[in-house]
Amino acid sequence: MKDQILKVVKIGGKLIEDDEKFQVFLRDFSSLEGPKILIHGGGNYATEMAYKLGYKTKMIDGRRITDSNSLKVIIMTYGGLINKSIVAKLQAMDCNSIGLCGADGKSIISTKREVNEIDYGFVGDIAEINSIFISALLDQNITPVFSPISCTREGELLNTNGDSVAAELAIALSSIYKSELYFCFEKKGVLQNAVDDDSVIENLDLKKYKALLDEKVISDGMLPKLYNCFQAMERGVSKICLGDSTLLQKNSKHTKILK
């Protein structure tokens, strides 16, 4: 166990689309001291690209299905354009980084999601993180930048939830570092009132979380995000915060997850 804090930061796809905010975020990120990892989403870029290429987005029960064309577009945009552009920007800010997907160095191994009621297509659920490989990069002061793509042991690339990638990285690396997890998304944190952006719940513990679930205050995208948070808190991550693109700045309003 190293006497170092590792910061694992997830930046949501929608924030990447706002050039100005994203540039400020990357400055904040590159200024973080000590070992750090960035995980990015892709926002609407893949949807736009699929549309331009004439690929139809397949939906079942309102959920997006990753068919082979979608997977190609995701590898091109998330794994290629967005990932490499972020690395280039970080290099320009003197943050030595490396752009990875789960296949690289067998860093994020997944299994293809089983077909039950719905066949989600080329979607992976994380099975193993290669902490040794990742910490060897961190030891060289290199910052890994992950696209949300994993790989099966058989060498199949799979679309993977970015929040889960961030949570599993923070959990796995908590055996080596004191790991912290930061989710940056469109809101300032978990909101008491979905239509009031300033109703941020500053401290959220398991009891309050369960109460909010019962009251249906938490819905849509926040459901898996908070599930990931409490899983991570349970499994060794020492600090978890949720906020907007300014989350890494001092005094930013945000939600802190408590045990």
Next chain:
Amino acid sequence: MKDQILKVVKIGGKLIEDDEKFQVFLRDFSSLEGPKILIHGGGNYATEMAYKLGYKTKMIDGRRITDSNSLKVIIMTYGGLINKSIVAKLQAMDCNSIGLCGADGKSIISTKREVNEIDYGFVGDIAEINSIFISALLDQNITPVFSPISCTREGELLNTNGDSVAAELAIALSSIYKSELYFCFEKKGVLQNAVDDDSVIENLDLKKYKALLDEKVISDGMLPKLYNCFQAMERGVSKICLGDSTLLQKNSKHTKILK
């Protein structure tokens, strides 16, 4: 200086398009013992993608210009889809690899080509190779797989000739390893007669090369390729071979460059 042979292998874009041959090539490559590096081109994939997206390929005097849309497509296809797919395939063959462009770990630093008679657009000429970073990966038995994309010190991604990337990697790493360079392309080697695929020149030294240049036997894509070969031979690479997708197999017909 390590007592190890490093094999730097470039696979041309057109060979990647032939699934069956490419699979055999990757098996041969993954079976190579000792440290190795793969550099891939992209073939017509980028052109096809640009066409589908409605981007026009800009040409001046018969030479392709990399405008901002072309660069995006190159980063998506070469840096994303092709690169990550190769890594996944190698992982499936138990060859632990990592997909990189020049921005990753500041591995291939370039300068943007100056505008003289022609403005080639977003094209980079290699200025520096980060041998320390690359050899640290090789020391961990990780095989770097490079797309032909470099990065300026200011963090600008640039399209870069794949043959040059291969040659410069082999040259730079010859200070650490005994480095060898293998160019796999459509032909069995340098041909005495362009229309006779079996007229392979088995040994090519500088004198014969100059004679072939005078006789205009060498033309088009072979000109920069052989220029790269003799540069590399001059600058420390110990062995250079050119051949088709079977080049890495024993007894394959090919051209060997001699001092």
